[in-house]
Amino acid sequence: MQYDELPIWSAKAAAWAAEYHATLRERPIRPNVTPGDFLKQIPTAPPQSAEPFENIFADFVKLVPDSMTHWQHPRFFAYFSSNASPASMLAEQLANAISAQCMLWQTSPAATELETAMIDWLRQALAIPDNFKGVIQDTATSSTLSAVLTMREKALDWRGIEEGLSGMPTLRIYASEQTHSSIDKAIRLAGIGQNNLVKVKTDSDWAMCPTSLQSAIETDRANGLVPAGIIGCIGGTSIGASDHLDQILKIAQQNNLYSHVDAAWAGSAMICPEFRSIWKGIEMADSIVFNPHKWLGANFDCSIQFLKEPKDQIKTLAIKPSYLETLEQDRIVNYSEWCIPLGRRFRALKLWFLIRSHGLNGLQEKIRNHIEWAGLAANEIEKLENFSIVTPPMFSLFTFRFEPPGHDADTKTRELIEAINADGRIYLTQTLHEGKFVIRFTIGQFDTEKPDVDMAISVIQELAKSLI
Numbered sequence: 001m002q003y004d005e006l007p008i009w010s011a012k013a014a015a016w017a018a019e020y021h022a023t024l025r026e027r028p029i030r031p032n033v034t035p036g037d038f039l040k041q042i043p044t045a046p047p048q049s050a051e052p053f054e055n056i057f058a059d060f061v062k063l064v065p066d067s068m069t070h071w072q073h074p075r076f077f078a079y080f081s082s083n084a085s086p087a088s089m090l091a092e093q094l095a096n097a098i099s100a101q102c103m104l105w106q107t108s109p110a111a112t113e114l115e116t117a118m119i120d121w122l123r124q125a126l127a128i129p130d131n132f133k134g135v136i137q138d139t140a141t142s143s144t145l146s147a148v149l150t151m152r153e154k155a156l157d158w159r160g161i162e163e164g165l166s167g168m169p170t171l172r173i174y175a176s177e178q179t180h181s182s183i184d185k186a187i188r189l190a191g192i193g194q195n196n197l198v199k200v201k202t203d204s205d206w207a208m209c210p211t212s213l214q215s216a217i218e219t220d221r222a223n224g225l226v227p228a229g230i231i232g233c234i235g236g237t238s239i240g241a242s243d244h245l246d247q248i249l250k251i252a253q254q255n256n257l258y259s260h261v262d263a264a265w266a267g268s269a270m271i272c273p274e275f276r277s278i279w280k281g282i283e284m285a286d287s288i289v290f291n292p293h294k295w296l297g298a299n300f301d302c303s304i305q306f307l308k309e310p311k312d313q314i315k316t317l318a319i320k321p322s323y324l325e326t327l328e329q330d331r332i333v334n335y336s337e338w339c340i341p342l343g344r345r346f347r348a349l350k351l352w353f354l355i356r357s358h359g360l361n362g363l364q365e366k367i368r369n370h371i372e373w374a375g376l377a378a379n380e381i382e383k384l385e386n387f388s389i390v391t392p393p394m395f396s397l398f399t400f401r402f403e404p405p406g407h408d409a410d411t412k413t414r415e416l417i418e419a420i421n422a423d424g425r426i427y428l429t430q431t432l433h434e435g436k437f438v439i440r441f442t443i444g445q446f447d448t449e450k451p452d453v454d455m456a457i458s459v460i461q462e463l464a465k466s467l468i
């Protein structure tokens with residue numbers, strides 16, 4: 001394809017996208033495919049000569065959508081939603097047209113400065129104090145890994161990056177049992193070792209127990225181990241649990257430990273002042289991650305890491321070979337020094353389009369609706385015969401179980417979710433909570449309307465009846 005044909009195909013792609021979104025409700029959310037079905041339709045070898053673009057586009061339309069799970073479906077209540085506002089999709093198209101490598105200021109002045117501006121817009125939107133800066137990363141996994149590496153190096157006085165880890169003291173990092181597996185992954189990859197991630201027990205509200213945290217730190221110190229950092233959780237993935245940041249971040253400060261807060265999903269809800277009491281104490285954090293690519297509407301990928309002292313992370317991650325040096329270095333920011341990859345996409349553009357096209361009011365309204373509807377849905381499910389709510393709505397996530405008398409509840413709940421997902425009208429996923437198999441129900445898709453939630457309740461009720 002040549003550039004002169006781009007407008008034609010781009011218009012066709014946009015028309016397809018609009019039609020796809022307009023008719024999503026009619027599609028089953030998950031495709032009716034088994035592993036390998038799709039692969040069979042793709043030639044095993046690449047074409048030797050160029051193919052007409054008509055054929056390529058036609059094959060996309062014919063083959064791909066019917067073999068995809070539709071994350072933008074308004075009745076997607078599984079995992080956490082991964083919204084893609086049309087404004088952010090369009091920004092992505094324009095960023096692709098320029099396709100710059102946004103590693104240094106001089107390779108991408110507007111992208112770099114727009115990134116600084118968008119970080120500050122979001123900092124204000126989330127009511128994070130103005131002494132925080134930040135960087136856009138691809139995922140929370142990368143943001144957390146960056147924070148854990150900084151934690152490690154700060155504890156080792158930056159000797160790890162120079163000398164390697166062999167012979168270094170054993171570091172310890174503390175997080176609750178409710179934190180996401182990306183924390184475990186970061187600890188493993190940072191060379192700290194899974195066994196040195198201390199999973200602190202939680203209290204009855206599933207928040208990390210502060211006294212257990214304090215005593216774990218003291219015991220480790222007494223045993224010659226070196227506490228390095230604390231990872232707090234706001235809106236955990238399993239049931240939406242949150243730690244009491246004011247208590248645990250105070251312990252981090254008192255013990256001189258680096259702290260990171262994982263608010264990958266629930267961070268977006270902090271744009272609404274009425275939910276912010278949950279992160280009282282956030283100003284004590286050193287690093288905070290939240291993903292605008294989940295609830296806020298920036299299409300994947302887009303993760304924000306706020307940093308109180310960027311210099312600690314830069315000291316850990318930056319490498320400056322002479323071919324990357326920029327003259328007048330002190331007046332500029334080179335964001336590749338704040339994260340692991342050198343090459344970086346122009347992700348700030350989709351935030352700029354997203355925030356301006358919805359306004360904070362528009363985004364707040366969506367999140368408020370989701371949280372309100374989740375509360376109503378939990379009430380409805382509680383009223384159904386043989387159902388119980390296992391964990392109450394936290395933001396817009398709750399879990400429930402199907403417990404008809406005379407049956408094993410784990411088995412029946414599993415049968416129910418299998419029936420729901422085979423049916424295709426709604427999509428839910430499960431988790432194991434305190435040893436029990438439970439179904440997660442989370443509302444967060446931008447196009448979800450109240451009738452979609454009502455339909456979910458009827459589908460659950462209808463399919464449950466068929467199982468007894």
Ligand SMILES: *Cc1c(COP(=O)(O)O)cnc(C)c1O
Pocket residue numbers: 080138139140141142180182235236237262263264265291303
């Ligand atoms: C989704 C999620 C993550 C992982 O996010 P990625 O951006 O996919 O790496 C981490 N923590 C929490 C709490 C999450 O919900």
